Amino acid sequence: TAILVINCGSSSVKFSLIRPLTGETLLSGLAECLLSSTARITIKQGEEKQSYKLTAPFNHQAALTVLVEHLRQLNLVQYISAIGHRVVHGGEHYSEPRLITEVVEQAIAQLAKLAPLHNPANLIGIKSCQQAFADLPQVAVFDTAFHQSMPEKAYLYGLPYSLYKEHGIRRYGFHGTSHYFVAKQAAKYLNKPLEQCNLISAHLGNGCSVTVIKNGKSVDTSMGMTPGEGVMMGTRCGDIDAGILFHLVDNLGYAINDVDKLVNKESGLLGVSGLSNDCRTLEKAMLEDNHVQATLALTVFCYRIAKSIASYSASLTQLDGLIFTGGIGENSSWVRTEIVKQLGLLNFSLDEDKNQATRFGASANIATKNARAIWVIATNEEWVIAEQSALLLKNLAK
Amino acid sequence: TAILVINCGSSSVKFSLIRPLTGETLLSGLAECLLSSTARITIKQGEEKQSYKLTAPFNHQAALTVLVEHLRQLNLVQYISAIGHRVVHGGEHYSEPRLITEVVEQAIAQLAKLAPLHNPANLIGIKSCQQAFADLPQVAVFDTAFHQSMPEKAYLYGLPYSLYKEHGIRRYGFHGTSHYFVAKQAAKYLNKPLEQCNLISAHLGNGCSVTVIKNGKSVDTSMGMTPGEGVMMGTRCGDIDAGILFHLVDNLGYAINDVDKLVNKESGLLGVSGLSNDCRTLEKAMLEDNHVQATLALTVFCYRIAKSIASYSASLTQLDGLIFTGGIGENSSWVRTEIVKQLGLLNFSLDEDKNQATRFGASANIATKNARAIWVIATNEEWVIAEQSALLLKNLAK
Ligand SMILES: Nc1ncnc2c1ncn2[C@@H]1O[C@H](COP(=O)(O)OP(=O)(O)O)[C@@H](O)[C@H]1O
Ligand SMILES: Nc1ncnc2c1ncn2[C@@H]1O[C@H](COP(=O)(O)OP(=O)(O)O)[C@@H](O)[C@H]1O
Numbered sequence: 001t002a003i004l005v006i007n008c009g010s011s012s013v014k015f016s017l018i019r020p021l022t023g024e025t026l027l028s029g030l031a032e033c034l035l036s037s038t039a040r041i042t043i044k045q046g047e048e049k050q051s052y053k054l055t056a057p058f059n060h061q062a063a064l065t066v067l068v069e070h071l072r073q074l075n076l077v078q079y080i081s082a083i084g085h086r087v088v089h090g091g092e093h094y095s096e097p098r099l100i101t102e103v104v105e106q107a108i109a110q111l112a113k114l115a116p117l118h119n120p121a122n123l124i125g126i127k128s129c130q131q132a133f134a135d136l137p138q139v140a141v142f143d144t145a146f147h148q149s150m151p152e153k154a155y156l157y158g159l160p161y162s163l164y165k166e167h168g169i170r171r172y173g174f175h176g177t178s179h180y181f182v183a184k185q186a187a188k189y190l191n192k193p194l195e196q197c198n199l200i201s202a203h204l205g206n207g208c209s210v211t212v213i214k215n216g217k218s219v220d221t222s223m224g225m226t227p228g229e230g231v232m233m234g235t236r237c238g239d240i241d242a243g244i245l246f247h248l249v250d251n252l253g254y255a256i257n258d259v260d261k262l263v264n265k266e267s268g269l270l271g272v273s274g275l276s277n278d279c280r281t282l283e284k285a286m287l288e289d290n291h292v293q294a295t296l297a298l299t300v301f302c303y304r305i306a307k308s309i310a311s312y313s314a315s316l317t318q319l320d321g322l323i324f325t326g327g328i329g330e331n332s333s334w335v336r337t338e339i340v341k342q343l344g345l346l347n348f349s350l351d352e353d354k355n356q357a358t359r360f361g362a363s364a365n366i367a368t369k370n371a372r373a374i375w376v377i378a379t380n381e382e383w384v385i386a387e388q389s390a391l392l393l394k395n396l397a398k
Numbered sequence: 399t400a401i402l403v404i405n406c407g408s409s410s411v412k413f414s415l416i417r418p419l420t421g422e423t424l425l426s427g428l429a430e431c432l433l434s435s436t437a438r439i440t441i442k443q444g445e446e447k448q449s450y451k452l453t454a455p456f457n458h459q460a461a462l463t464v465l466v467e468h469l470r471q472l473n474l475v476q477y478i479s480a481i482g483h484r485v486v487h488g489g490e491h492y493s494e495p496r497l498i499t500e501v502v503e504q505a506i507a508q509l510a511k512l513a514p515l516h517n518p519a520n521l522i523g524i525k526s527c528q529q530a531f532a533d534l535p536q537v538a539v540f541d542t543a544f545h546q547s548m549p550e551k552a553y554l555y556g557l558p559y560s561l562y563k564e565h566g567i568r569r570y571g572f573h574g575t576s577h578y579f580v581a582k583q584a585a586k587y588l589n590k591p592l593e594q595c596n597l598i599s600a601h602l603g604n605g606c607s608v609t610v611i612k613n614g615k616s617v618d619t620s621m622g623m624t625p626g627e628g629v630m631m632g633t634r635c636g637d638i639d640a641g642i643l644f645h646l647v648d649n650l651g652y653a654i655n656d657v658d659k660l661v662n663k664e665s666g667l668l669g670v671s672g673l674s675n676d677c678r679t680l681e682k683a684m685l686e687d688n689h690v691q692a693t694l695a696l697t698v699f700c701y702r703i704a705k706s707i708a709s710y711s712a713s714l715t716q717l718d719g720l721i722f723t724g725g726i727g728e729n730s731s732w733v734r735t736e737i738v739k740q741l742g743l744l745n746f747s748l749d750e751d752k753n754q755a756t757r758f759g760a761s762a763n764i765a766t767k768n769a770r771a772i773w774v775i776a777t778n779e780e781w782v783i784a785e786q787s788a789l790l791l792k793n794l795a796k
Contacts, residue, residue, distance in 0.1 A: 113649055152694060153701040157638055158630035159661070160669035161691055167650060169642055226641030232556035240555055240640055243624030244567055246658045251511055252565060256654055260644045263557070271558035293559055296550060303551040303712065311709035313743040314701065345711040346743065 002026055002079045003386035004133070007086040008125025010117065011035055013063050016382045017076060020390035023383040026076065031063035041066050045074070060124050064132040082137045083129045084389035086177070086381065088118035090142030091168060097145070097388045099396060100126055100138040108140065114168065114225060139389040146176030149217035154315070157224075171229075173221035175203045177384040179211040180218075182325045182377040187216070189365065189375060190320055198318045200309050203379065204335065205326035206234040206277070210305065212312035220315050222308050228264055231305045234277035237267035238304060273297035279328045279335065287334075302335055306342035313346055321365075321373030322348060330378050331359050336366070340374060347372050400424055400477045401784035402531070405484040406523025408515065409433055411461050414780045415474060418788035421781040424474065429461035439464050443472070458522050462530040480535045481527045482787035484575070484779065486516035488540030489566060495543070495786045497794060498524055498536040506538065512566065512623060537787040544574030547615035552713070555622075569627075571619035573601045575782040577609040578616075580723045580775040585614070587763065587773060588718055596716045598707050601777065602733065603724035604632040604675070608703065610710035618713050620706050626662055629703045632675035635665035636702060671695035677726045677733065685732075700733055704740035711744055719763075719771030720746060728776050729757050734764070738772060745770050 007014040016028035029043035031054070039058035042051045050070075054062045071077045085100070089111045098104050105126065112119040122140075129138055155171040156164060163169040179201045186201075187194040194216035201211045208231045211221040222230025222238075232238040240263065248254040254262070270277035273294045275285055282298055285291035309322065322343075328335055333355045340350040349371040358364045358376045367374040405412040414426035427441035429452070437456035440449045448468075452460045469475045483498070487509045496502050503524065510517040520538075527536055553569040554562060561567040577599045584599075585592040592614035599609045606629045609619040620628025620636075630636040638661065646652040652660070668675035671692045673683055680696055683689035707720065720741075726733055731753045738748040747769040756762045756774045765772040 114645070153697045156670065156694070156698050157642070157665075158635035158667075158670060158698060158702070159638070159642075159665050161672055161694070169645070171639075224639035224641065225645070226639055228641045229639035237556035237640075239637055240557070241569075241622035241624055241627035242635075242638055242640065242643060242661050243622065243626045244555070244557075245640060245643055246654065247512070247567070247623070249654050256644065256647050263640050266558055268556050272554065272556060274559055296554070296559070299551045300554050300556060304556070306712035307709040310712040311705040313711070314704040314708040314740040317742050319743055342712040344715050345717060 001081045001390075002076075003082050003084045003389045004080050004129075005084045005086070005382045005385045005389075006125050006129060007382075008060060008121050008128075010121040013060055013125060015067060017071070017080065018382055018386035020383075020386040023380060023386070025382070026079075027071070027074070028382075029067070031060070031067075034059055034063060039063070043067065043070055060128045061131065064128050068132050080133070080136060082139055082389050082393055083133055084139045084141055084385040085122060085126055085129070086143065086385055087122045087140040088143045088174065089115035089172065090140070090144045090148075091172065092148070092170075094140070094142045095145050095148035097139055097141045097392050099392060100140050104140060114172070137393060139385075139392055141177060141385045141388050143174045143176050144172045146180045147171075147173030147211070147218045147221050150219055150221070154220040169225060171221070171224045173209070173211070173218065174223045174227045175207065175209045175211070175221075176218070177381040178203050178325060178379040179209075179213070179221070181379055181381060181384045182323045182375075183213050183216065185363070185377045186321060186323055186373075186375055189373070198316050198320050199323060200312050200316075200319065200321075201323040201325065202305060202309060202329055202339075203326040204305070204324065204328035204332075207236070208233045208238075208305070208326065208328070210308040210312065212315045214316055220312060231308050232272075232301050233268045234279075235265050235268045235270045237263045237271065269297045269301055271297075272300055279332055283332065283334055298335070298338070302338035303342065306339045309339070310343060310346060319346070319372060321367070321375060323375050323377055325377050325379040330361065330376060333359060336374075336376070348374060350374060399479045399788075400474075401480050401482045401787045402478050402527075403482045403484070403780045403783045403787075404523050404527060405780075406458060406519050406526075408519040411458055411523060413465060415469070415478065416780055416784035418781075418784040421778060421784070423780070424477075425469070425472070426780075427465070429458070429465075432457055432461060437461070441465065441468055458526045459529065462526050466530050478531070478534060480537055480787050480791055481531055482537045482539055482783040483520060483524055483527070484541065484783055485520045485538040486541045486572065487513035487570065488538070488542045488546075489570065490546070490568075492538070492540045493543050493546030495537055495539045495790050497790060498538050502538060512570070535791060537790055539575060539783045539786050541572045541574050542570045544578045545569075545571030545609070545616045545619050548617055548619070552618040567623060569619070569622045571607070571609065571616065572621045572625045573605065573607045573609070573619075574616070575779040576601045576723060576777040577607075577611070577619070579777055579779060579782045580721045580773075581611050581614065583761070583775045584719060584721055584771075584773055587771070596714050596718050597721060598710050598714075598717065598719075599721040599723065600703060600707060600727055600737075601724040602703070602722065602726035602730075605634070606631045606636075606703070606724065606726070608706045608710065610713045612714055618710060629706050630670075630699050631666045632677075633663050633666045633668045635661045635669065667695045667699055669695075670698055677730055681730065681732055696733065696736070700736035701740065704737045707737070708741060708744060717744070717770060719765075719773060722772070722774050723777040728759065728774060731757060734772075734774070746772060748772060 011034040013031040017026040031041040039054040199213040209223045282294040285294035354366040409432045411429040415424040429439040437452040597611040607621045680692040683692035752764040
């Protein structure tokens with residue numbers, strides 16, 4: 001038995017067919033450029049990869065039709081026991097996965113106010129799968145769920161309390177399934193139950209967030225009501241003085257929507273470097289061409305992450321270790337060195353040989369002997385979604 | 399010889415006549431409610447206090463006229479060797495005090511773009527004093543100057559680099575004279591030159607900021623381009639998800655100016671508690687009435703400050719101690735306890751007896767024996783301004 005995991009964006013669908021117990025991926029792929037005539041789908045199985053052009057109306061439904069046909073030909077449909085959907089925003093309703101019912105769909109739709117780019121796309125994925133896989137249960141796994149354990153002092157902003165009570169303006173946090181997955185892995189390394197682990201986890205990909213985990217539960221995280229807060233990211237600025245936004249509008253002639261675009265799409269590594277949002281490109285420019293702004297972008301990026309990690313020492317009385325994950329965290333030994341060398345007061349220190357050796361999917365503790373643990377752990381959100389979907393169904397069947 | 403120190407706000411003037419060498423205050427006072435018919439001035443000398451109603455046009459000039467007359471009657475005018483002005487924003491031009499010339503005035507006026515509430519008021523004070531004390535040199539001491547030693551990684555935002563280069567959008571930091579003063583005092587406690595001291599300083603008053611000092615120099619601080627960033631304050635929210643501001647405008651019908659007002663005047667301790675921006679009032683409500691939102695406001699306030707302090711461990715490889723100053727930092731033992739109990743991983747721990755005993759202007763190390771030092775130090779920005787003004791004149795006279 002396997003779970004089909006769906007991560008639906010506004011013009012893309014990522015999917016993987018996963019055995020929930022082992023994490024084995026039977027098949028995976030991506031439909032992209034949806035809603036345009038260049039829409040295509042790529043399906044991978046082991047070493048094999050096949051691409052198809054989609055036909056009109058070039059939408060998510062069209063992509064799923066091709067996927068279902070492909071699965072049928074491979075005789076895989078019969079193994080699918082459920083569809084597990086990544087849903088970005090579960091608000092305060094959902095701290096656990098849910099079987100998707102009409103009520104749940106309505107809640108996801110309502111939460112689109114808080115996640116206008118994500119929840120509507122997730123809903124399209126749900127609707128399309130309900131048609132393509134009419135007989136299968138659909139499960140929603142929320143990116144915010146893991147963070148619902150945060151205490152008030154962490155999720156409240158310094159804003160009028162009524163904005164929280166009446167409009168749900170609070171920190172929700174994202175990347176929850178990823179932080180949860182790597183924390184579970186770290187617990188295995190520590191050889192104790194997750195409930196006894198105190199960890200700080202840095203998920204550094206295109207989006208970046210840092211989470212602090214106390215006794216196995218998220219107690220604070222750097223992303224906020226939206227995924228724009230916190231550390232600097234590929235194209236997002238992260239923490240910024242609100243006064244700058246007013247200044248841009250009042251004195252520099254920006255429209256508020258331009259400011260939104262500026263801080264979410266034109267900032268971060270891309271904005272500071274003026275070159276790219278891609279960490280690999282920047283490292284190359286820095287190391288091979290001595291590119292000043294690329295160096296600056298990476299330096300600011302790492303300093304801000306180091307400060308964020310250090311800040312979470314205030315949330316803990318014990319700290320077992322630090323986790324790096326995500327495309328940058330798993331691969332960039334330069335970024336890890338730069339961050340960890342700023343964490344000496346917290347007794348973090350890096351074994352440079354181990355650091356260099358741990359890339360491209362490898363997992364290890366890269367700390368020096370007597371220092372606090374630092375793990376590189378390859379994240380696997382799809383596996384968590386598959387596992388939690390299967391578990392939910394098992395519990396419902398009882 | 400003495401320096402007349404002037405701190406001019408849009409509707410107030412604070413002044414003190416100070417001996418620069420000893421810090422002795424010969425006279426001090428406040429003109430308030432300026433530009434309204436209730437404008438008045440209060441002048442204190444030792445235990446004595448005198449108040450006068452001001453006459454039309456009820457402005458800063460009117461207040462200074464009364465002050466000059468008062469000083470003349472006391473035979474004090476002859477001792478004044480210069481006027482030292484607190485100027486809020488010195489931008490990247492000024493990392494030191496300056497004799498006020500036309501060029502300096504123009505620079506202060508230009509920087510009003512970045513400090514629209516403060517610099518214009520400071521200029522009014524300068525102009526008025528130039529008339530009232532035509533023969534005396536006027537010196538500008540900038541609130542931002544101490545922070546000009548910050549490295550790029552600390553002062554750059556994750557924004558397009560051009561916004562920094564073309565429009566000066568960067569972190570400047572404020573409360574510089576206060577952080578500098580208390581750092582100097584801490585150096586005395588440590589019995590080593592300031593240049594060898596590594597400190598974190600928390601100025602907690604109506605405005606609040608945290609600064610990290612490496613080898614005697616500011617290397618990062620929580621306030622940003624404006625004084626609204628960083629930790630939560632009396633009426634300012636401090637750090638906030640920029641996405642919330644867009645949400646308020648796009649979905650909740652706020653005008654951008656209402657958002658500005660919201661985060662600067664209606665948030666912070668006032669906003670969360672729904673009761674008051676005054677720490678004393680909130681402590682009373684919490685301790686005597688079990689006021690839930692007052693407790694919440696103080697809890698969020700302290701947690702955010704603790705995180706900010708902890709974050710600056712990333713800027714240091716050595717840390718000599720932590721400093722509390724400002725109205726709250728100097729007086730609220732509750733706030734200090736609440737903050738320090740969250741800093742255990744950095745080896746901070748508080749001696750509760752010493753903590754309780756150190757209030758109302760007392761200075762002491764309130765840490766437990768083997769833990770890192772924690773000083774309560776009463777700030778004295780006026781003394782720094784007097785001292786720096788006198789020193790500048792001495793150097794110019796050479
Ligand atoms: N070998 C590498 N060295 C440095 N950075 C890398 C490397 N491989 C991938 N990355 C970076 O990882 C980031 C993408 O992370 P990923 O987790 O895949 O993104 P997403 O958040 O979209 O899932 C990019 O900035 C990319 O440059
Ligand atoms: N005894 C006290 N206990 C707690 N807070 C106090 C005490 N005395 C003063 N404060 C607080 O100090 C704050 C004002 O700080 P101050 O440094 O005077 O302000 P400013 O930033 O305007 O100079 C107020 O919140 C006030 O309640």
